[in-house]
Amino acid sequence: MPKIRVTFDSKEYFVFKDIKFSWVLDQNFIFKRVMLNPVPTNKPFVDFITTINGKNRLSVEVFIDEKKLVSSFITTENINYKDTNRGGIEISIFVRDRFFPIKISDLISTINKINKFDNPPSVKILIQFILKELEFASSEFRNTYSKIITNELDFIVEGLGVDLNALKVLSTGNVTHVKAIDYLSTILSINNLVMVSNGFDSLFFEKLNSYENVIFRIFRNNNSSNISSAEKTAGNIEGMPPSKIAVLNNNGEGVDIQSSGFFRYDGGSPNVYSIKTINTESTKQQIERAINFEFIGIRAKANSFVYTIPSVIFDKNGDFFRPNRRVRVADERYGLDQDMVILGASTTINSSTGSVTSLNLTSQASFELGQGKQKRYLMKNSKK
Numbered sequence: 157m158p159k160i161r162v163t164f165d166s167k168e169y170f171v172f173k174d175i176k177f178s179w180v181l182d183q184n185f186i187f188k189r190v191m192l193n194p195v196p197t198n199k200p201f202v203d204f205i206t207t208i209n210g211k212n213r214l215s216v217e218v219f220i221d222e223k224k225l226v227s228s229f230i231t232t233e234n235i236n237y238k239d240t241n242r243g244g245i246e247i248s249i250f251v252r253d254r255f256f257p258i259k260i261s262d263l264i265s266t267i268n269k270i271n272k273f274d275n276p277p278s279v280k281i282l283i284q285f286i287l288k289e290l291e292f293a294s295s296e297f298r299n300t301y302s303k304i305i306t307n308e309l310d311f312i313v314e315g316l317g318v319d320l321n322a323l324k325v326l327s328t329g330n331v332t333h334v335k336a337i338d339y340l341s342t343i344l345s346i347n348n349l350v351m352v353s354n355g356f357d358s359l360f361f362e363k364l365n366s367y368e369n370v371i372f373r374i375f376r377n378n379n380s381s382n383i384s385s386a387e388k389t390a391g392n393i394e395g396m397p398p399s400k401i402a403v404l405n406n407n408g409e410g411v412d413i414q415s416s417g418f419f420r421y422d423g424g425s426p427n428v429y430s431i432k433t434i435n436t437e438s439t440k441q442q443i444e445r446a447i448n449f450e451f452i453g454i455r456a457k458a459n460s461f462v463y464t465i466p467s468v469i470f471d472k473n474g475d476f477f478r479p480n481r482r483v484r485v486a487d488e489r490y491g492l493d494q495d496m497v498i499l500g501a502s503t504t505i506n507s508s509t510g511s512v513t514s515l516n517l518t519s520q521a522s523f524e525l526g527q528g529k530q531k532r533y534l535m536k537n538s539k540k
Contacts (some may be wrong), residue, residue, distance in 0.1 A: 158469060158505055161219040162192060164230075165211070169204045170194030173507040175218070177225060180500035180516075181479045183337065183453070184344040186352040187253035188226050190218055196237075196245045208232055215300045216251055217356075220469065220505070225476065227300060227356035228254040254297075255353040257290050259337045265289050267328055267339075276327060279343060280320035283359070284308040286336055301357045315352075315362035323347055326436035342434055345449035346442045350480060362480055364452065365497050365523040371471040373484045374463050374515075384512070385464045386490065397454040399424035403443050404433045419447050456499055456522040461490070464514045469503055477501035483517060495520060 160172040174193035179186060196204075208214050209232065218225045228251050237247040266285040270277065287293065287308035298305040305311070314320055326343055328334065344351060352360040376383055405416045417440065432450070434443060463485070471477055482495045496517040503513045 157507055158221045158511060159219075160505060161222070162194075163217050164204065164214045165207070166215075166217075169200045170196060174505070175220075176502065176504045177218075177476075178500060178502040179476065179479055180502075181350065184341050184350050184449075185259060185337070186350055186479045187256055187259070188353060188355040189253065190226050190251040192218070192249040192251065194247055194249070196247045198245075201237075201245055201247070208235070216249075217300075218251065220476075223470075223474075223476075224302070225355060226251060226253065227302070228252060253353050253355055255292075255359060258286065258340070258351075261290055261336050262333050263289060263336050263339065264333045266336075267331065267333055270325055271328060273325075276324040278321045279323040279325060279347075280309070280312060282325045282340075282343070283312055283320070286340075287311055290336075303357050305357065311357065311359050313358045313360045315360050316366045317363050318349065318361045320361060326438055326442070328436055339436070342436055342438070342446055345446040346438070348445070348449060352478070352480065364480060365482075365520055367481055369482065370484045370495060371473060371475075371481045372468075372477070372515075373472075373486070374465065375486045377486070377488045382465060382468075383463050384466045386461060386487065388459075388461045388490070390458065396428055397424040397451060397458070398428040398430040399426050400428075401430045401432060401447060401450075403447060404431065405436070405438055405443060406433055417443075419444065424451075452523055456497075456518040459522055460499055460516050460518045461485075461492070461496070462514055462516050464512060466512050467510060468513050469505070469511050477503070477513060477515060482520075483515060485517065497523065 160175050161168065162170065162172060172192060172194050175190065177188060177190040179188050208230070213229050213231050215227070216230050217227045230249060230251060234250045234252070235247065236250075237245055240246050263286060266282070266289045269285055270282065284307075291297065292311060293305055293308050303310070312320065323343070326346075328339070340351070348364055350362055350364060352362060354360065374383055375381060376386070399420065401419050403416055403419065432447070434446065438446070469476070471481075477498060479498045479500055481498050483498060485492045485494060485496050487493075496519055498515055499518055500516040501513065502516075503511065505511045
């Protein structure tokens with residue numbers, strides 16, 4: 157069994173029998189999640205609860221075979237525990253990615269700063285403002301990183317074919333506050349980008365399906381296989397792709413008719429309509445790219461395969477399996493012989509049953525743009 161080591165404020169309290177962690181593409185963001193199930197004996201458990209109740213928040217670091225998986229924080233809200241029938245304690249600790257606040261926080265000072273620029277700043281400056289508003293470079297956070305963080309730009313890593321300095325921020329008009337995830341999703345979608353956290357000290361910005369190297373090979377034929385199971389599931393009813401989508405571009409002053417419009421999606425389900433509102437000053441072309449990105453997600457999820465691989469934790473490079481990377485699949489049963497892209501990876505390590513990794517994969521065709529087509533303007537008059 158791989159060695160699991162977990163520290164809370166640099167102290168080890170427990171031995172761990174179970175751990176489950178995932179790294180999943182959700183909208184334009186790829187963040188880690190970890191569920192820990194320690195073996196709590198009475199004194200360490202009491203010491204742990206006393207410490208977290210006194211401090212309110214503890215830093216946590218998780219290592220698998222001494223390879224860092226995540227570095228974050230927990231509060232009492234991240235912990236579940238209960239008595240068992242045998243008089244013991246059952247405890248679960250849920251660790252969210254350190255950068256998860258970007259998904260759930262509202263932006264105020266960042267939007268005010270952006271609106272004061274005569275010309276839109278770069279996306280890199282925007283990310284810096286967001287991290288600063290959320291205090292990611294404050295001493296409390298900085299001192300727990302393995303690398304030196306002097307300012308917010310130290311968190312940003314540009315991946316293959318990405319130049320955040322060349323990409324400009326979209327104006328929000330009179331909008332004074334907005335959720336970080338909504339604002340960033342629009343900008344990232346328009347540029348076909350995803351934001352990936354390594355779980356502790358870096359945010360990577362990547363083009364979708366831009367990495368060509370194969371990090372693992374899955375095979376199944378009549379003679380041998382390295383998987384324990386595979387499945388393909390159809391998209392759920394709510395996730396059915398629309399055949400037409402109306403986009404309302406609202407910049408705080410009302411609907412911008414010049415960039416609002418109807419888009420037709422040839423691969424969508426007949427008679428399914430959707431309405432999307434974008435709160436930025438965007439051009440028709442920018443909005444069409446954002447809609448295309450949304451269709452990418454729908455197509456990828458509706459045409460995904462889940463392969464379960466026993467006794468595997470790391471890819472061929474010795475790294476944790478990461479979304480937006482390629483896997484070669486040669487599966488005679490399902491007629492697959494192609495490179496596929498990881499949408500999500502989930503690994504479970506159990507002291508009794510061993511380790512297993514599940515990869516959610518989709519074909520590269522799911523990431524092809526150009527499926528959305530502008531049909532006509534939503535209205536003919538000007539701003540309303």
